[in-house]
Amino acid sequence: MCIDIIQRVFDAHCRLCGAPVSADQPLCSPCLAELPHLQHACPRCALPLQAAVPPGSLCGECLADPPPFDRARVALHYREPVNDLVSGFKYHHRLSDGRLLGQLLAERVLSERPQVGLILPLPLHPARLRERGFNQASELARMLSRAIGVPWRSELLQRRQDGQHQRETNKRQRLQNVRKAFACSSLPSRRIAIVDDVITTGATARAAAGCVKKAGAEWVEVWAVARTPRPGD
Numbered sequence: 001m002c003i004d005i006i007q008r009v010f011d012a013h014c015r016l017c018g019a020p021v022s023a024d025q026p027l028c029s030p031c032l033a034e035l036p037h038l039q040h041a042c043p044r045c046a047l048p049l050q051a052a053v054p055p056g057s058l059c060g061e062c063l064a065d066p067p068p069f070d071r072a073r074v075a076l077h078y079r080e081p082v083n084d085l086v087s088g089f090k091y092h093h094r095l096s097d098g099r100l101l102g103q104l105l106a107e108r109v110l111s112e113r114p115q116v117g118l119i120l121p122l123p124l125h126p127a128r129l130r131e132r133g134f135n136q137a138s139e140l141a142r143m144l145s146r147a148i149g150v151p152w153r154s155e156l157l158q159r160r161q162d163g164q165h166q167r168e169t170n171k172r173q174r175l176q177n178v179r180k181a182f183a184c185s186s187l188p189s190r191r192i193a194i195v196d197d198v199i200t201t202g203a204t205a206r207a208a209a210g211c212v213k214k215a216g217a218e219w220v221e222v223w224a225v226a227r228t229p230r231p232g233d
Contacts, residue, residue, distance in 0.1 A: 047059045067202060069194070086198060098143075117192070119152035121196075156185045156187060157182060
């Protein structure tokens with residue numbers, strides 16, 4: 001009962017500024033308009049592009065070293081207030097933040113009408129799952145499945161190795177950490193979406209997508225709430 005009351009209070013107020021909102025609108029219109037939506041980015045990896053780069057252009061990294069995944073669909077830039085919302089969901093179990101982020105990602109995905117047959121959340125190693133208590137990617141996958149009508153499975157993609165926290169490493173270290181981190185069972189669809197909360201360097205997404213491709217997928221997308229910029233941008 002207390003949880004229901006708290007949830008109704010959240011539903012009645014904007015998550016960011018506290019202004020009154022309707023029950024189906026977690027953000028007021030001004031706050032929603034001010035969110036850093038990712039509009040101009042590499043279509044392959046969703047890296048934010050400089051304004052002078054023509055729309056639809058691949059970034060230099062994807063031209064030089066294309067990732068195993070074929071497309072990335074990302075809702076937001078990873079900066080204020082998005083980083084606070086992600087942190088609240090991921091590390092403090094604020095499910096209301098997760099619901100908001102899932103809604104924003106679902107809106108982006110639906111607007112682009114992707115043709116995929118299965119959603120796979122990026123898995124945590126069992127030790128990390130016990131430490132954190134839940135997998136935020138699984139929660140996002142569940143929300144996306146409900147919103148777009150595509151099934152999701154949590155057991156097909158598994159994490160075999162648990163490296164150090166990825167946010168504490170550079171790109172080369174991330175690639176080394178996840179080189180053989182994943183295992184994938186036989187897939188019931190050849191068109192797959194892998195879901196995560198944030199794409200940082202893309203090393204984890206590369207490793208997971210490569211594993212899914214080896215398991216028989218022909219087309220792999222990565223869906224994420226947010227994308228970090230290149231260092232210095």
